[in-house]
Amino acid sequence: MTINPSGWRPEQGVANDTGRAPTFTGNRALMLEEPLIFEIGSTTTTGVDFGEAPSGANRLGGLDRTAPIGCYGLSEPETVRHFTRLSRQNYAIDLGLFPLGSCTMKHNPRINEKIARLPGFADVHPLQPQETVQGAYAVIQNLAVWLIKLTGMYGVAMSPKAGAHGELCGLLAIRAALEARGDVRQVVLVPESAHGTNPATAAFCGYAVETIPATGEGRVDFEALKARLRPDVAAVMITNPNTCGLFERDLKAISDAVHAVGAYVYCDGANFNAIVGKVRPGDLGIDAMHINLHKTFSTPHGGGGPGAGPVVLSEALAPFGPLPFVGLHADGRYELVEEETAGEDHPHAFGRMAAFHGQMGMFTRALSYILSHGADGLARVAEDAVLNANYVLRSLEGVLEAPFAASGPCMHEALFTDNGLGGGITTLDIAKGLIDEGYHPMTVYFPLVVHGAMLIEPTETESKASLDQFIGALKAVAERAQAGDQSLKAAPIYAPRRRLDETAAARKPVLSWKDLPEAAE
Ligand SMILES: *Cc1c(COP(=O)(O)O)cnc(C)c1O
Numbered sequence: 001m002t003i004n005p006s007g008w009r010p011e012q013g014v015a016n017d018t019g020r021a022p023t024f025t026g027n028r029a030l031m032l033e034e035p036l037i038f039e040i041g042s043t044t045t046t047g048v049d050f051g052e053a054p055s056g057a058n059r060l061g062g063l064d065r066t067a068p069i070g071c072y073g074l075s076e077p078e079t080v081r082h083f084t085r086l087s088r089q090n091y092a093i094d095l096g097l098f099p100l101g102s103c104t105m106k107h108n109p110r111i112n113e114k115i116a117r118l119p120g121f122a123d124v125h126p127l128q129p130q131e132t133v134q135g136a137y138a139v140i141q142n143l144a145v146w147l148i149k150l151t152g153m154y155g156v157a158m159s160p161k162a163g164a165h166g167e168l169c170g171l172l173a174i175r176a177a178l179e180a181r182g183d184v185r186q187v188v189l190v191p192e193s194a195h196g197t198n199p200a201t202a203a204f205c206g207y208a209v210e211t212i213p214a215t216g217e218g219r220v221d222f223e224a225l226k227a228r229l230r231p232d233v234a235a236v237m238i239t240n241p242n243t244c245g246l247f248e249r250d251l252k253a254i255s256d257a258v259h260a261v262g263a264y265v266y267c268d269g270a271n272f273n274a275i276v277g278k279v280r281p282g283d284l285g286i287d288a289m290h291i292n293l294h295k296t297f298s299t300p301h302g303g304g305g306p307g308a309g310p311v312v313l314s315e316a317l318a319p320f321g322p323l324p325f326v327g328l329h330a331d332g333r334y335e336l337v338e339e340e341t342a343g344e345d346h347p348h349a350f351g352r353m354a355a356f357h358g359q360m361g362m363f364t365r366a367l368s369y370i371l372s373h374g375a376d377g378l379a380r381v382a383e384d385a386v387l388n389a390n391y392v393l394r395s396l397e398g399v400l401e402a403p404f405a406a407s408g409p410c411m412h413e414a415l416f417t418d419n420g421l422g423g424g425i426t427t428l429d430i431a432k433g434l435i436d437e438g439y440h441p442m443t444v445y446f447p448l449v450v451h452g453a454m455l456i457e458p459t460e461t462e463s464k465a466s467l468d469q470f471i472g473a474l475k476a477v478a479e480r481a482q483a484g485d486q487s488l489k490a491a492p493i494y495a496p497r498r499r500l501d502e503t504a505a506a507r508k509p510v511l512s513w514k515d516l517p518e519a520a521e
Contacts, residue, residue: 033496034085038513041072047079089496091440093302097462097470101413101443101455102195102243104273104295105302111372112298112365121364126356130336136360137326137334143367144326147291147310150378151269152280155318157311158325159358163270166290166309167201167237169322169353173288173313174235174264175205176320176350183262185234191220193244193447195268198237207234214449218244218404218415222254229261239268240284241275243447244404245389245413245455255285264288264317272296273459274386274412277379287314293359296381297366308362319348324357384460385412388467392458395471399478403450412459418452423484427452432491432499433477439470 026033058064074082091098098105116122124136144156157173160166171188178185188202191212199209210228213221220238236258240248248254255265267281269289273296281289293308294301301307313321323346324338336357337346373381386409393402393414400416418427431441431454443455456474458467480488492498 028494031496032085032088034082034089036513037072037074037082040078040082041074043068043070043072045075046071046073047076093300096439097458097466098302098440099442099456099458099470100440101245101415101457102271102446103302103443104271104292104412104457104459106273106295106298106459107461108298108300108365109369109372112368115368116361116364121360124360126360130334134334137336139360139363139367140326140357141328141334143363143370144310146367146370147312150276150280151272151289151291151312152282153286153289153312154282154315155313155321157313157321157353158308158363159322159353159356160290160309160311161354161359162294162307163268163290163292163309164197164201165307165353166292166311167197167266167268168204169309169311170266170288170290170313170317171201171205171207171235171237172322172350173311173317173320174266176348177264177317178234180320180348185232185263187233189225189228189233189236191225191238191242193218193220193242193449194237194239195243195270196446198239198268202235202237212236214244217407218242218246218449219248220250220254222250222257225254226257229257229263231261233258233261233263235264235266235287237266237268239271240281241271241411243271243455244449245410245415245457246404247275247411251284251286259285269312270295271412274382276382277375278382281312282314287317288312293362293366298369299362299365306359306362308359308366310358319346320350322351322353323349324352326357381460382412385458386410388458388460388462389414389456391464391467392456392471395467396474396478399475399482400454413455413457415447415450416454416456417450418454418481421478421481421484423486425481425484425488427454429488429491430454430474430477430481433480433488434473435492436494437473437477439473 021028021033073079093105093107120135121139124133130137140158144158147156148154157169160169186208187210188207189210189212190199190202192214202209212225212228215221219242225236236254238248238251238254240251242248258265264287265285267284267286267289269281270292272291276296288311290309290311291297293299293310294306299308311321324336327335327337329335335341339352370378389412390409393405393410396402396414396416397405401419402414402416404410404415418425418430427444431444434441444453446453446455458470462470477488490499
């Protein structure tokens with residue numbers, strides 16, 4: 001084991017290419033370096049002291065372990081420090097602006113957390129007798145009513161657990177509706193600018209995916225779409241606002257044309273934040289749309305945290321939505337409508353999306369967010385989100401190329417490209433330069449319709465001061481890029497680790513410690 005985990009050698013005056021500081025410890029003042037547990041732990045130590053387990057009869061049929069498992073461990077205080085040090089290297093919305101476009105990383109109000117932690121909500125179990133969880137059902141039902149109202153739709157399936165899961169739910173409902181009328185279709189049309197989950201979902205459902213091009217203005221090419229609308233098309237999946245941060249102005253006309261050939265319109269509503277309280281997707285002729293509670297309705301996400309992707313459905317599709325759902329009896333009692341109780345009433349339900357009823361903690365947070373904003377407050381959310389994005393867009397005029405800025409304001413996110421930067425500097429270098437400035441990078445190289453895309457979504461929860469600081473940082477990096485400053489190619493230089501070979505990591509992943517090549521010390 002090395003005593004000096006930083007890998008620093010005295011002859012090195014500056015950080016070596018691991019990015020570790022030229023200090024004995026590798027620490028940078030109070031930002032603490034932390035090696036992997038394999039580098040500092042031992043297989044004979046653990047954070048807890050268990051006595052030797054009594055050897056007795058067991059029912060493992062001779063398959064019980066005979067040799068130690070070989071896990072690396074630390075003493076209790078070392079364990080606490082190891083994980084606390086690692087946790088300090090996370091970037092989070094509670095630390096700073098998180099400009100990831102398409103992801104709506106916004107402040108999670110603390111009132112939501114307080115409500116979600118009330119024991120009556122936090123401690124419910126999905127198998128409790130129904131009469132003991134009437135309050136939880138009321139939360140689900142109230143949230144469902146809000147979502148239906150805000151979207152102008154007919155029904156909602158609450159159980160999908162993420163946006164992509166909601167897409168699957170919507171397409172399964174569409175497939176069930178088509179099959180119910182004996183009309184099996186093969187193709188789902190997806191615009192070029194779609195989120196990657198859209199074609200993935202369609203393919204997962206067994207459909208052939210065909211791409212519809214975008215116009216030079218960054219919107220769906222309606223003429224090309226119309227030309228492809230034939231009776232083999234099951235659905236069109238359209239994101240609105242789209243991933244170029246633009247409102248699809250033709251959506252009502254698109255829906256009419258899609259319906260005219262007996263197909264359905266799926267809308268990716270992950271960007272609902274930009275239009276909540278302003279536009280009702282139901283008025284645009286949409287048949288199914290997922291809503292990301294973990295985006296628009298401020299429930300926490302990132303780092304794989306729990307999501308929730310309820311799907312609102314049109315009157316035509318609602319009978320085909322999944323079970324279970326919460327029903328309300330005339331006497332005010334809520335009842336969960338499950339397969340076994342649905343009987344004759346719901347013969348078309350396609351099945352279920354999840355073992356239970358959805359993400360209760362997310363429902364509670366989302367409803368608390370909605371009630372604390374009220375209808376007028378939710379409309380302000382959209383207005384302020386759009387205002388903030390346009391402030392970013394206009395503040396960087398002349399600094400970064402904005403491909404669609406000439407055709408008008410953007411919605412909730414500002415799109416830039418790396419066109420015109422000097423010295424071979426690209427979007428990746430700007431993203432890495434932002435890390436040195438203390439920001440999580442924006443979304444890069446997406447949407448695919450724009451070369452070297454940088455997609456920035458500030459959300460409504462950033463103050464002008466925090467936007468100004470972010471814009472200042474991005475401007476500083478962009479100006480270095482325009483000057484062809486080659487040091488950007490080495491960024492980040494202040495991060496705990498320098499630039500990684502992301503291509504090699506993706507193509508040749510090393511998934512276990514023992515497989516690491518010797519040279520990687
Ligand atoms: C986030 C997002 C999704 C996927 O949502 P998940 O909850 O991550 O599955 C789909 N489409 C768009 C446009 C998104 O921004």
